[in-house]
Each structure stands twice: as structure tokens, then as C-alpha cells.
Amino acid sequence: MDSLKLAQLRFFCEVMEAGSVVAASRRLNCVASNVTARLRELEQSVGQPLFLREKGRLVETPSGRAFYAQAREVVQKASALEHFFKPDVPRGVLRLGALDVALQHFLPQCLPSFMQTFPDVELTVLKRASYTLEQMLMERAVDLALTDGPIQHPLLESRLVFTECLRLVAPAQIASPGEIDWANTDVLLFNSDCFYRSVFEAWMQKNGVVPRRVQTIESYHVIFACVRAGLGVCCCPDVMLPAAHAHGLHAMTPPDLPEAPVYSVWRRDGVTPLLMWFVDYLGTPAE
Numbered sequence: 001m002d003s004l005k006l007a008q009l010r011f012f013c014e015v016m017e018a019g020s021v022v023a024a025s026r027r028l029n030c031v032a033s034n035v036t037a038r039l040r041e042l043e044q045s046v047g048q049p050l051f052l053r054e055k056g057r058l059v060e061t062p063s064g065r066a067f068y069a070q071a072r073e074v075v076q077k078a079s080a081l082e083h084f085f086k087p088d089v090p091r092g093v094l095r096l097g098a099l100d101v102a103l104q105h106f107l108p109q110c111l112p113s114f115m116q117t118f119p120d121v122e123l124t125v126l127k128r129a130s131y132t133l134e135q136m137l138m139e140r141a142v143d144l145a146l147t148d149g150p151i152q153h154p155l156l157e158s159r160l161v162f163t164e165c166l167r168l169v170a171p172a173q174i175a176s177p178g179e180i181d182w183a184n185t186d187v188l189l190f191n192s193d194c195f196y197r198s199v200f201e202a203w204m205q206k207n208g209v210v211p212r213r214v215q216t217i218e219s220y221h222v223i224f225a226c227v228r229a230g231l232g233v234c235c236c237p238d239v240m241l242p243a244a245h246a247h248g249l250h251a252m253t254p255p256d257l258p259e260a261p262v263y264s265v266w267r268r269d270g271v272t273p274l275l276m277w278f279v280d281y282l283g284t285p286a287e
Helices: 006-018 023-028 032-046 062-081 101-116 130-138 195-206 218-227 271-282
Strands: 053-055 056-062 092-098 121-127 144-148 156-164 166-171 186-189 212-214 233-237 248-252 260-267
Touching: 006 023, 006 062, 023 032, 023 156, 023 166, 056 062, 056 233, 056 248, 092 101, 092 130, 101 121, 101 144, 101 260, 101 271, 130 271, 144 195, 144 271, 156 166, 166 195, 166 218, 186 195, 186 218, 195 260, 218 233, 218 248, 260 271
Parallel strands: 092 121, 092 144, 186 212, 186 233
Antiparallel strands: 053 056, 144 260, 156 260, 166 233, 166 248
16 A cells, blocks of 8 residues: 555545535645546555546545545644644643752742643653763753753753752751761762762862761651761752751751752753743743
């Protein structure tokens, strides 16, 4: 079977609805011979006679009537697709990967209003760690990442979205970083693909801090419970330490502990109007 063409289906439907080739040609603004040729091509493609030729007129066959019901639906959907996109109205499916810190506070502030304003944009939002997000961008598994930055890479572009303060969190009885007995203290951090872990490990090295050990726990709820119980200290973004967790904890900000900027990051060769529309929206302060 030869591949069907949309034009053939349109011509066929016009003949069925207009009642003749001549009437259909007027509606299609073309010559009747063109309509006749498309009908013969269509019949060859489907391998069935769709019309009987009687004394210069066409009479639909039972096969033609059944085929029309399906063809009309295809033509109607194709006509609707011609108007699928409208000027200045974003539409599409965006895949967004984000750090937990962005999902905790920033995205809950801006995504609901975006989804209400632009209902034709479908979002897929995934939580991943920093270096995983960069890899997903490189593999085109996401269109945009909200992650630590700026990322220096020839294939990637970034824009600052917001900045988080990092906190050194210790049991409530520890008044300052100087009171921590590092040699007998565990440091509780996320896995090695977490940017905040690398920042805090660099801070410890810079200050000559050598803890008893670094334990990997990928849950702030568990980490805070352990710190509260006096089992160690941790480093986390300020937004991940809500008031509900503050009891029994002391969050400190050493003056040389770096801030944690979060950037929108995307592939330079993956720029689309919808993507940049969304990036600009994220950079607009919430009302």
C-alpha cells in the first residue's frame, strides 16, 4: 500500500460532502481533473474502490462510506492542528529538573501562577542532585535545570534565579563553630553528587577541619533528627531548615561559608521560544 496523503483525504471528504467532483472542485478552488486524479491515487493506496463511476457521476461504495467516517476524523484533526500554535501563547511540554532547595520554596511560589496563566504548557518536574542534573542536560533528558551555578561548559547557558544561604547546623547546646569537637564529631551530608556537600567539604579543608567521619544520609529529616540527638553536625541551605525543625538545633553562618546561588541552566543548542519564555518567567519576582 502506498502511503496516504492528507491532500487525498481532504479531496475525498469534499467529494463525499459536496456530492460530485465538480462541486468539490469549486469548494477546493481547483480544476475537476485534479480532484479526479487524487481520488484515483487514494483508491490505489487503500486497494479498494471508494466510488462507482456511472454515466459521468460518482456513487460511493459501501467501502467508501466506511472509509469516509475515518477519513473525516483525520481531516478534522489535521485542520485543528493547523491552529495548534497561536502567536504569543506558549504551548508545549517542558521537562524541568530541580534541586530540592528549589522545590522547597522557590517553585511553590511561581509554578502555580505560571500553570494558571499558561494552561497549554505541560510541565514535568523532577527532583535530582546537582551533578545528575548537569548530566541530564547533556543527555537531553531535561530541557531546563534549576541547579547550582554558574556552570562553566561550552554547551550550556545559565542565568541566576535566586541565592540561598548555607548553614552549619549543630545541636542546640553548641553556641559557635569553635565549640565543635571536630575530631569526635560526625558530619552528616547528602551524597557526593550534591553540590552543597562539595562546598562544605571545601570549607572544612580550607579551615583545617577534620571530622571523625562524614556520613551520607539523603534525608534532611533524618539528618536533623540525628543532629538534634547530638550525633553530629550538618550543612544545609537555610530554606531546608524550617521552624518545625529548629527546636533542638542551632543554625550558624560562618562568615567564610559560601552562599549557594541557584541558576536556570539550559543547552545553548536547545533554545526554543517556550523555553526562554519560561526562563524569563522564573526571573520575574512573584507578586
